[in-house]
Amino acid sequence: MTAVSTSARPVRIGTRKSNLAMVQTEWVQACLQEHFPNRTFAIEAMSTQGDKILDVALSKIGDKGLFTKELELGLLDRQVDLAVHSLKDLPTHLPEGLTLGCITERVEPADALVFHPKFADRQLAALPEGTVVGTSSLRRLAQLRHHYPHLVFKDIRGNLNTRLAKLDAGEYDALVLAAAGLQRLGMPDRIHQLLPSEISLHAVGQGALGIECREGDTEILELLKALEDEHTRDRCLAERALLRELEGGCQVPIGVNSSIEDETLTLVGMVASLDGQQLIRDTLSGSVADADTIGRTLAQKLREQGAQAILDAIVAEARS
Numbered sequence: 001m002t003a004v005s006t007s008a009r010p011v012r013i014g015t016r017k018s019n020l021a022m023v024q025t026e027w028v029q030a031c032l033q034e035h036f037p038n039r040t041f042a043i044e045a046m047s048t049q050g051d052k053i054l055d056v057a058l059s060k061i062g063d064k065g066l067f068t069k070e071l072e073l074g075l076l077d078r079q080v081d082l083a084v085h086s087l088k089d090l091p092t093h094l095p096e097g098l099t100l101g102c103i104t105e106r107v108e109p110a111d112a113l114v115f116h117p118k119f120a121d122r123q124l125a126a127l128p129e130g131t132v133v134g135t136s137s138l139r140r141l142a143q144l145r146h147h148y149p150h151l152v153f154k155d156i157r158g159n160l161n162t163r164l165a166k167l168d169a170g171e172y173d174a175l176v177l178a179a180a181g182l183q184r185l186g187m188p189d190r191i192h193q194l195l196p197s198e199i200s201l202h203a204v205g206q207g208a209l210g211i212e213c214r215e216g217d218t219e220i221l222e223l224l225k226a227l228e229d230e231h232t233r234d235r236c237l238a239e240r241a242l243l244r245e246l247e248g249g250c251q252v253p254i255g256v257n258s259s260i261e262d263e264t265l266t267l268v269g270m271v272a273s274l275d276g277q278q279l280i281r282d283t284l285s286g287s288v289a290d291a292d293t294i295g296r297t298l299a300q301k302l303r304e305q306g307a308q309a310i311l312d313a314i315v316a317e318a319r320s
């Protein structure tokens with residue numbers, strides 16, 4: 001028999017089955033294939049709890065890892081070698097034995113407004129009293145309520161196409177969605193307006209992919225180095241450190257923005273009450289090498305300015 005250069009075992013990539021997850025995973029597969037033409041990369045698609053439970057508000061399910069747990073079990077059982085996640089769906093604490101192998105280059109991290117055609121020529125600030133805005137995110141809800149208390153907010157679930165169909169059918173006047181999802185699914189034209197960061201800060205990790213693998217799996221970790229984007233990684237490490245420091249075991253409205261100029265990383269963080277009445281926001285800069293410390297320190301600053309009381313109230317509410 002002749003030796004074949006593709007003799008190494010195929011690398012199995014775990015993903016959710018949703019359209020967005022598949023597009024993201026096919027992109028990861030193509031990048032890996034390009035960097036390592038002698039290896040084969042196979043995709044294994046799985047359903048997660050978050051894909052199955054579609055009739056309950058996300059904020060009510062409240063379980064972290066809703067979109068990631070099955071993939072993590074697949075990693076631990078060795079059914080797959082790496083798992084591709086939207087980084088914002090990946091909890092800040094990973095199960096023992098797993099690690100965040102790399103963070104890929106971020107696309108637009110901002111939230112986007114998508115309007116029903118009847119509002120085609122409006123802007124957010126000019127929406128009339130009672131306009132029905134669909135969102136399943138407490139973060140988007142709290143920030144928009146803070147700035148636009150006259151709007152009406154209505155929960156929405158389902159994948160991107162389902163949500164857009166509900167908007168077009170007139171169940172909502174507008175939706176807030178991640179611009180990244182619309183771009184990746186080839187629908188950038190549905191973005192009416194990006195939410196400016198003065199109005200709404202995005203979710204931790206939004207717009208980036210996080211690739212999880214087994215701790216100590218040097219072969220896979222070596223492959224993943226090829227996909228790492230250093231700036232995105234440092235920004236997201238700061239964002240995730242802030243979230244890790246602030247979260248108290250349930251979904252809370254926490255938003256961020258980050259940037260790097262020269263070697264200085266700037267992180268903006270925000271915690272809001274669900275009714276949008278209280279909103280605490282602050283900024284901290286430092287060396288990119290201290291990303292984790294910047295995140296943790298900013299979290300402490302927010303706590304001292306009243307974020308702790310907001311978080312305590314949300315946790316108490318969730319328990320009652």
Ligand SMILES: NCc1[nH]cc(CCC(=O)O)c1CC(=O)O
Nearest residue numbers: 086088177178180181206207208
């Ligand atoms: N929680 C669902 C989810 N997870 C990742 C994205 C979009 C892509 C991204 O943020 O990277 C979305 C949809 C949305 O928030 O509109």
